[in-house]
Amino acid sequence: MFYFDWTYLLIIPGMLLGLWAQAQVKSAYGKYSRIPTRLGQPAASVVADLLRRNGNNKVRIGRVSGELTDHYNPGNETLNLSDGVFGSASIAALGIAAHEAGHAMQKHENYAPLMLRTTIVPAVNICSSLSTPLFFLGLLMSWEPLLTIGIVLFAASTVFALITLPVEFNASSRAVSMLVEGGYVSGEEEAGVRKVLRAAALTYVASAVTSLLSLLRLVMIANRRRD
Numbered sequence: 001m002f003y004f005d006w007t008y009l010l011i012i013p014g015m016l017l018g019l020w021a022q023a024q025v026k027s028a029y030g031k032y033s034r035i036p037t038r039l040g041q042p043a044a045s046v047v048a049d050l051l052r053r054n055g056n057n058k059v060r061i062g063r064v065s066g067e068l069t070d071h072y073n074p075g076n077e078t079l080n081l082s083d084g085v086f087g088s089a090s091i092a093a094l095g096i097a098a099h100e101a102g103h104a105m106q107k108h109e110n111y112a113p114l115m116l117r118t119t120i121v122p123a124v125n126i127c128s129s130l131s132t133p134l135f136f137l138g139l140l141m142s143w144e145p146l147l148t149i150g151i152v153l154f155a156a157s158t159v160f161a162l163i164t165l166p167v168e169f170n171a172s173s174r175a176v177s178m179l180v181e182g183g184y185v186s187g188e189e190e191a192g193v194r195k196v197l198r199a200a201a202l203t204y205v206a207s208a209v210t211s212l213l214s215l216l217r218l219v220m221i222a223n224r225r226r227d
C-alpha cells in the first residue's frame with residue numbers, strides 16, 4: 001500500500017544512503033574481483049581450509065547461481081558461494097567467502113547476536129508483512145489501537161535490522177583475521193578485502209537507517225491523527 005505525504009521525505013536520506021552503499025559495493029567488487037591474490041587459491045577451497053583450521057567440520061560448502069548471492073544458512077549449516085566467487089581466487093572472492101565463513105564460525109561458537117537473529121526471523125517475517133497493511137487500515141478506519149499495533153509490529157523489523165549490524169560487522173572482522181592469520185592475504189590484498197567488506201556492511205547500515213526512519217514516519221503520521 002502506498003501512502004504519500006510530506007513525511008515520505010523522511011525516508012529519502014535512508015534511500016540515498018542505500019543507493020550510495022550499492023554503488024560502493026559495485027565499484028569495490030568490480031575492482032577487486034579482477035585482482036587475483038598472489039596465492040591463487042580459489043575461494044571455495046580457501047573457505048574449506050579456514051573452517052577446518054578453526055575447528056569447524058560441520059559446514060557443507062555449496063554453489064549458488066547469481067551475482068553476490070553468497071550466504072550461510074545457520075539452519076542446515078550450509079555455506080553457498082555464488083558462481084563469481086566459488087572458483088575465483090580474486091581478492092573480492094576471498095573476502096566474500098571468508099565473510100560467510102565468519103558467519104559459520106559465529107554459529108560454531110554460539111555467538112549471541114547470530115543466535116538471537118536466527119531465533120526471531122520467523123516472527124519478524126510475520127510482523128513485517130502485517131505491520132504496514134494494519135497501520136494503513138487503522139488510518140482508513142481512524143482506529144487508534146490498530147495504528148499502535150502496526151507501529152509495534154514495524155518496530156520488530158527495525159530491531160531485526162539493528163541486530164543484523166553486529167552480526168555482519170563481526171563476520172567481516174572474523175573474515176579478515178582468518179585470512180590474515182592463515183596467510184591467504186597480505187598487505188594490499190588485506191586492504192582490498194577490507195574495502196569490499198566495508199562496502200557490503202554499508203548496505204546493512206543503510207537498511208537499518210531506512211527502517212528507523214520509516215518507523216519514525218509511522219509514529220509521526222499516527223501522532224498527527226491524534227491531534
Ligand SMILES: [Zn+2]
Pocket residue numbers: 099100103167168171
Ligand atoms: Zn553476512
